[in-house]
Amino acid sequence: MRVFVTGASGWIGSAVVPELIDAGHQVVGLARSDAAAEALTAAGAEVVRGSLDDLDVLRAAAAASDGVIHLAFKHDLAFGGDFPAAAAADRRAIETFGEALADSDRPFVIASGVFGLPQGRAATETDGYAFDPDAPQLMHGVEARMANGQATLALASRGVRSSVVRLSPTVYGDGDQAFIPMMIGIAREKGVSGYLGDGSNRWPAVHQADAARLFRLALEKAPAGSTLHGVADEGVPIRAVAEVIGRHLGLPVAEIPAEDADAHFGWMAGIIGADCPVSSELTRGLVGWEPTRPGLLADLELGHYFRTPRG
Numbered sequence: 001m002r003v004f005v006t007g008a009s010g011w012i013g014s015a016v017v018p019e020l021i022d023a024g025h026q027v028v029g030l031a032r033s034d035a036a037a038e039a040l041t042a043a044g045a046e047v048v049r050g051s052l053d054d055l056d057v058l059r060a061a062a063a064a065s066d067g068v069i070h071l072a073f074k075h076d077l078a079f080g081g082d083f084p085a086a087a088a089a090d091r092r093a094i095e096t097f098g099e100a101l102a103d104s105d106r107p108f109v110i111a112s113g114v115f116g117l118p119q120g121r122a123a124t125e126t127d128g129y130a131f132d133p134d135a136p137q138l139m140h141g142v143e144a145r146m147a148n149g150q151a152t153l154a155l156a157s158r159g160v161r162s163s164v165v166r167l168s169p170t171v172y173g174d175g176d177q178a179f180i181p182m183m184i185g186i187a188r189e190k191g192v193s194g195y196l197g198d199g200s201n202r203w204p205a206v207h208q209a210d211a212a213r214l215f216r217l218a219l220e221k222a223p224a225g226s227t228l229h230g231v232a233d234e235g236v237p238i239r240a241v242a243e244v245i246g247r248h249l250g251l252p253v254a255e256i257p258a259e260d261a262d263a264h265f266g267w268m269a270g271i272i273g274a275d276c277p278v279s280s281e282l283t284r285g286l287v288g289w290e291p292t293r294p295g296l297l298a299d300l301e302l303g304h305y306f307r308t309p310r311g
Contacts, residue, residue: 002026003219004061006052006093007071008045009036011178012111012171015212016069017043023216028061030072052089055096062100067107067219070097073145087144094148103159109218112149114166114204114229114278115271122234122279125166125227149227156225163222165214167230168278169271172296173208174304180296182268184245184305193246194256194264199239201275204231207293217287228283232291235277240297248306 003020007013008029017040020027027045031037037047050057052072062068070093074086094110101108117123129146155162170179187193206214211230218228239253246253261269283289293299 001066001219002028002064003067003069004028004030004048004065005045005069005071006030006058007073007111009039010071011176011208012167012211012215013071014039014043015208016071016215017045019209019212019216020219021045028065030058030061052093055092058093058096059100062097065106068097068101068109069215069219070094070108070110073111084144087148090145091148091151094152098155098158098160101155101160105159105161105224107161107163107219107222108152108155109163109165109215109222110149110152111215112146112164112166113169114231114276115169115274116143116146117166117276117278119275122277124279125229125282153225153227161222161224163218163224163226163228165211165218165228165230166278167211168204168206168232169276170203170205170296171208171211171230172205172299173293176208176305179268180241180300180305183241184249186265186268187242187245187249187251190264191251193242193249193251193253195239195242195253196256196258196261196273199242199255200237201273202235202237202277203241203274204276204278205233205236205296206230206291207232207299210291210293214283214287214289217289221287223286226286228287229278229280231278231280232293233295234279236296238272241300244297244300248300248303
């Protein structure tokens, strides 16, 4: 297949592109910058210059492709406090892809997340989002992006083989710059590797390479309107993560009192205590996906997260 990929030079995309090429697909990647274009060319992909705001570029690239994997998102806006604007740009791109792919039965796969699913038990692919009105503001911002996933699934009724891959909050591996490096950075700054409560709350996790394979399988096999879970570790206790961090940094590991959470964790305080185990059993059966990389704790023990201060 000729596959158009947005976010092709990002953390997930940089693994998806070689995964697709190694499987015999031809990849066309969206690049905003010279550096992104050079990285894609080096990986063996064709390059289309533009951004999520260039809807004509997106429409033409999708129309000329056999399928689309949409990974790009305006994270700079989202984490800068304007999640609605980031989600709105994402929705415009999704609608544009839907128009280009309508009535073709071509695959359209997007990345989403598991935050917002019911907490305290292993959420499944059949679960919808259940946002708590008392949840931290960040979680309410995520709600807008989750609605975009529903809009993607609805494209199945318009002749698009659409699917949504809900990714773990931790997509780990060498080069990760997200939540785990942020926890490590906070521990370095504060001199303690902390957690909230008794630390038994759980986060799901998946290795970057396993996530990339799932996107390829979704492109190749997922039925129209499918929800898939990019989850290998169903739920890793945050205290266990904090203990590995503390051991590698030579720092004490301790509970952070709830009243000190904001001061200690900053904006991450709203999610560090989330208990969100997630199952991927249905996904594995549907597309034949089996994670093969080491789990999150084993990957942390390899030491690459601690080579230089990151996060």
